[in-house]
Amino acid sequence: MMGLVRDRQCHFNFEINEQEDSKSIEASHYSFTKRQKGSFTRMRRKYTASDSSLFYRKFIPVAMGIRFFVMLAMLVTIFIYFSNPKAPSNTNGFYCGPCPKNWVCYKNICYHFSNESKSWNQSRASCLSHNSSLLKIYSKEDQDFLSLVRTYHWMGLIQSTSTGSWMWEDGAPLSSEVLSLIPVQKGNCAVYGSSFKGYTEKCSSTNAYICMQKSYRTGKLEAPSVPSNTIHP
Incomplete structure (x- = not known):
């Protein structure tokens, strides 16, 4: 048990x-x-x-x-x-074109902004070879896009050696209402700066340049007429 x-x-x-x-x-x-x-x-x-x-x-x-x-x-x-400002092809009803290749069209005017530097006479000859003239400022309103330019370019403004007055290539006198000319150095030519201001300079100096030509509705491109008595530097 x-x-x-x-x-x-x-x-x-x-x-x-x-x-x-x-x-x-x-x-x-x-x-x-x-x-x-x-x-x-x-x-x-x-x-x-x-x-x-x-x-x-x-x-x-x-x-x-x-x-x-x-x-x-x-x-x-x-x-x-x-x-290198580029403007619209048609602004405020203005006809624009045709223009040569690489030119800028603005309000019935064709513009060419060169990248090469030349003397004033060489620049003028280059524009003439394209059936155009050096830049002329005739209206701040119609050329307002030029205020965008930030470098110096030759324009068709020269000083008379006899009277000392400034005039454009076509013989028209310079108006202070469209361009302020600032004396920088002694010279009979002028470059365009910006904001409708020009600067005096020796014509033998080298600068870029701006050519212009009118563009008509017929498609023909014509340069402004240059009178025979235009003063050449």
Whole structure:
């Protein structure tokens, strides 16, 4: 009888020990799994942060490069616009055209802005070869786009050696209402600056120049007439 009780007690203790061992194994497995998940999460965060940092290191220089080229393109466009103004082909009902290639048409007048530097006589000869004359300012309203010019160009304004008065190639006298002439150096010729201001200069100096010719509805291009008594420097 006592042996049977001991056997049952031993069996009961063995079952309890097995249950405790099983719970201990499950707890250890749970603890290991939890640590493994935590390690995986930290590793994933580490690689995610590393990828994100690498992406931004590559993206920022590319974005700055694109921004630089966009700003450069804008500056080049603005420079071209102000250094070589182009007017609309038809303004306030004025007929415009046809004009030679690379000429600017504005209010029935064709203009050519040269990129080469020549003396006044050479510039005038170049304009004559294109059936045109050097620039004449006859109206601030009709030639308002010339205020955009920012560099010096020869124009068809010369000083009479006999009277000292200034006149255009066609013999018309200079009017202070259309152009302010500022004496800079002794000379019988003048360059156009900007905002309807001219500057005296020696005719032998070299500058860019502006040619002009009228464009009629018939399509014929004609230069302003130049009288035979025009004063040549």
